[in-house]
Amino acid sequence: MLNKTAEIISNLVVASGVYKMTLSSRELAHDSQPGQFLHIRVNPGNDPLLRRPISVHAVEDEDKISLLYGTIGRGTRLLSKKKSGEEIDVLGPLGHGFDLSEKPDRAVLVAGGMGAAPLFFVAQRLKGLVKESKLLIGAKTKEGLLSVSDFKEIGCDVWQTTEDGSAGRRGYITDLFEQALLDQTIGGSIRVYACGPKEMMARTATIAGIYNVPCEVSLEEKMACGLGACLSCVVDTIDGLKRVCKEGPVFRSDEIKW
Amino acid sequence: MARMAVDVAGIRLKNPVMNASGTFNIREADGLIDIKRLGAYIPKSITLHERTGNPVPRICETSSGMLNSIGLENKGVAAFIDQELPFLARAGVPVIVSIAGETIDEFAETVAKLGEAKHAQKTVKAVEINVSCPNIDRGGVQFGSQPEMAALVTAEIKLVSSFPIIVKLTPNTGVFVEAAVAVEEAGADAISLINTIFGMSIDIMTRKPKIGRGYGGLSGPAVKPIAVKMVYDVSRAVNIPVIGIGGIMNAGDAIEFLLAGATAVQVGTANFVDPGIMMKIISGISDHLEKTGCEDVREIIGKVEL
Numbered sequence: 001m002l003n004k005t006a007e008i009i010s011n012l013v014v015a016s017g018v019y020k021m022t023l024s025s026r027e028l029a030h031d032s033q034p035g036q037f038l039h040i041r042v043n044p045g046n047d048p049l050l051r052r053p054i055s056v057h058a059v060e061d062e063d064k065i066s067l068l069y070g071t072i073g074r075g076t077r078l079l080s081k082k083k084s085g086e087e088i089d090v091l092g093p094l095g096h097g098f099d100l101s102e103k104p105d106r107a108v109l110v111a112g113g114m115g116a117a118p119l120f121f122v123a124q125r126l127k128g129l130v131k132e133s134k135l136l137i138g139a140k141t142k143e144g145l146l147s148v149s150d151f152k153e154i155g156c157d158v159w160q161t162t163e164d165g166s167a168g169r170r171g172y173i174t175d176l177f178e179q180a181l182l183d184q185t186i187g188g189s190i191r192v193y194a195c196g197p198k199e200m201m202a203r204t205a206t207i208a209g210i211y212n213v214p215c216e217v218s219l220e221e222k223m224a225c226g227l228g229a230c231l232s233c234v235v236d237t238i239d240g241l242k243r244v245c246k247e248g249p250v251f252r253s254d255e256i257k258w
Numbered sequence: 259m260a261r262m263a264v265d266v267a268g269i270r271l272k273n274p275v276m277n278a279s280g281t282f283n284i285r286e287a288d289g290l291i292d293i294k295r296l297g298a299y300i301p302k303s304i305t306l307h308e309r310t311g312n313p314v315p316r317i318c319e320t321s322s323g324m325l326n327s328i329g330l331e332n333k334g335v336a337a338f339i340d341q342e343l344p345f346l347a348r349a350g351v352p353v354i355v356s357i358a359g360e361t362i363d364e365f366a367e368t369v370a371k372l373g374e375a376k377h378a379q380k381t382v383k384a385v386e387i388n389v390s391c392p393n394i395d396r397g398g399v400q401f402g403s404q405p406e407m408a409a410l411v412t413a414e415i416k417l418v419s420s421f422p423i424i425v426k427l428t429p430n431t432g433v434f435v436e437a438a439v440a441v442e443e444a445g446a447d448a449i450s451l452i453n454t455i456f457g458m459s460i461d462i463m464t465r466k467p468k469i470g471r472g473y474g475g476l477s478g479p480a481v482k483p484i485a486v487k488m489v490y491d492v493s494r495a496v497n498i499p500v501i502g503i504g505g506i507m508n509a510g511d512a513i514e515f516l517l518a519g520a521t522a523v524q525v526g527t528a529n530f531v532d533p534g535i536m537m538k539i540i541s542g543i544s545d546h547l548e549k550t551g552c553e554d555v556r557e558i559i560g561k562v563e564l
């Protein structure tokens with residue numbers, strides 16, 4: 001069943017306006033794939049009405065998963081008020097995630113802001129199966145560089161940028177992307193997994209295209225059903241319109257008409 | 259157990275609950291509901307030719323509701339016949355096909371094509387004529403808000419097909435009762451209402467509308483009282499069955515429509531909130547009948563006490 005209730009184990013602030021919620025669910029821990037999302041009903045009433053899509057951030061153990069989310073508006077603020085022991089209504093795991101069937105020698109994860117959320121799950125799954133996982137992570141300020149210590153803990157080589165220069169190099173993370181592709185300390189095949197603001201992913205896609213490396217991106221679009229029924233969440237691709245909730249949220253970057 | 263069956267447009271439905279067009283896809287509902295329990299299933303509106311729909315964002319949430327401007331994205335009637343009908347033929351649920359168009363000819367040609375399709379006569383129990391879509395430039399609300407046009411579309415479709423016809427009306431007009439009476443006279447077998455209500459939402463920082471097309475159609479619990487009143491007015495003005503639509507979130511809401519005069523109901527936006535909701539509404543209506551000593555759902559239709 002896609003529709004289920006899960007008990008909240010914890011819901012803690014991890015950075016300014018960013019929360020990590022851990023849910024107890026053997027089914028979700030077992031079924032979730034990196035890049036998939038949960039469609040969460042933040043309260044049982046009619047307002048706010050729609051569910052909120054949030055990516056699976058990590059599988060903590062065989063019966064726990066976690067989410068990493070920013071408080072943007074009413075829905076995510078309500079979510080941040082939930083206490084451990086409460087149950088929430090989730091639909092999921094939904095959508096088509098990252099393709100991890102082929103393991104590259106070098107995984108390059110490109111994260112912008114909240115985009116770190118789904119990429120941690122990718123790094124988790126690739127751990128030990130690739131020679132190197134490099135995380136390129138960019139944010140406006142130092143506080144926006146999320147989960148960096150977690151990525152380091154599972155062995156990722158972390159490169160950082162901030163727009164204000166408060167940590168890492170000043171600038172955009174895509175400034176480092178080319179350098180990361182050219183870095184031949186460890187040779188072999190490369191695959192790129194990206195999530196962040198649309199402009200960041202578009203730039204990442206262009207560079208990946210120039211270097212001819214396979215690149216996947218996780219897209220966002222406003223969603224109602226989350227199930228492929230309402231056609232709210234479409235994106236234009238070389239094969240016509242596709243649904244971000246169903247054929248996505250993860251797409252090959254060369255498939256998207258940016 | 260109270261009897262739940264109702265007759266709409268010459269079809270016997272095992273209960274009065276179906277989905278509203280564009281809000282539920284049984285292909286994507288695997289394991290979420292028992293499709294065979296639905297009174298009927300209505301796929302998203304189809305048109306003569308493929309339509310790509312409107313730019314994103316196509317939806318935005320509003321207070322207890324949402325705006326949408328999908329713009330009737332669909333692959334066209336030929337693809338529907340090829341790819342969907344064979345599946346629907348095996349789905350084990352009565353199918354009502356929703357048809358939209360920009361001109362009278364387009365409506366008629368689409369219905370005619372459907373009528374010629376191999377599986378159609380067996381599978382398609384009725385067509386629902388969507389002369390009320392607010393998200394296309396011609397043929398939607400523009401038809402439904404003019405009684406003469408709505409009647410003309412109905413009459414032309416009657417000429418080219420043997421399917422029972424349900425005409426889906428728009429709330430975006432002051433003359434919806436007149437439209438209902440006109441389509442009844444033109445041969446409609448039932449009326450459904452409401453489609454969505456024109457609405458707009460603006461981002462105060464960017465000063466831009468929150469949906470790509472600028473405006474869209476409002477649905478969800480916010481529209482329910484408007485819809486109940488319209489169903490009440492229309493069901494008193496015509497002799498054909500009325501299907502009530504608009505903001506139904508639970509069995510109580512559905513019962514309100516039945517009391518107002520609806521013979522059946524459609525559930526739309528609620529499916530986005532809880533994809534299992536139609537099953538709960540069916541059971542909830544049945545429980546209510548039992549609790550209030552009714553043996554047949556038809557006992558409560560139109561029984562609002564003024």
Ligand SMILES: Cc1cc2nc3c(=O)[nH]c(=O)nc-3n(C[C@H](O)[C@H](O)[C@H](O)COP(=O)(O)OP(=O)(O)OC[C@H]3O[C@@H](n4cnc5c(N)ncnc54)[C@H](O)[C@@H]3O)c2cc1C
Nearest residue numbers: 053054055068069070072073074075076117220221222249
């Ligand atoms: C597949 C997918 C995965 C996501 N994963 C994460 C994640 O792991 N962590 C995280 O912090 N955020 C994630 N987001 C973004 C998250 O869904 C929005 O931040 C959230 O819906 C905002 O809701 P709100 O009520 O707080 O904001 P409001 O602005 O009040 O929301 C109003 C409406 O707009 C929608 N909306 C607003 N922002 C977005 C957005 N960026 N994308 C899609 N819909 C939006 C809301 O769902 C709601 O319907 C994801 C989005 C998608 C599509």
Ligand SMILES: Cc1cc2nc3c(=O)[nH]c(=O)nc-3n(C[C@H](O)[C@H](O)[C@H](O)COP(=O)(O)O)c2cc1C
Nearest residue numbers: 278279280303326388452453477478504505526527
């Ligand atoms: C996302 C969305 C798509 C819709 N698409 C269609 C459609 O293709 N054809 C149609 O007749 N009505 C369409 N509608 C209108 C619904 O069928 C229904 O009339 C309306 O939403 C009111 O009911 P509700 O408040 O229960 O949603 C759509 C509504 C929504 C929200």
Ligand code: FES
Nearest residue numbers: 226228230231245
């Ligand atoms: S959100 Fe309904 S189709 Fe994607």
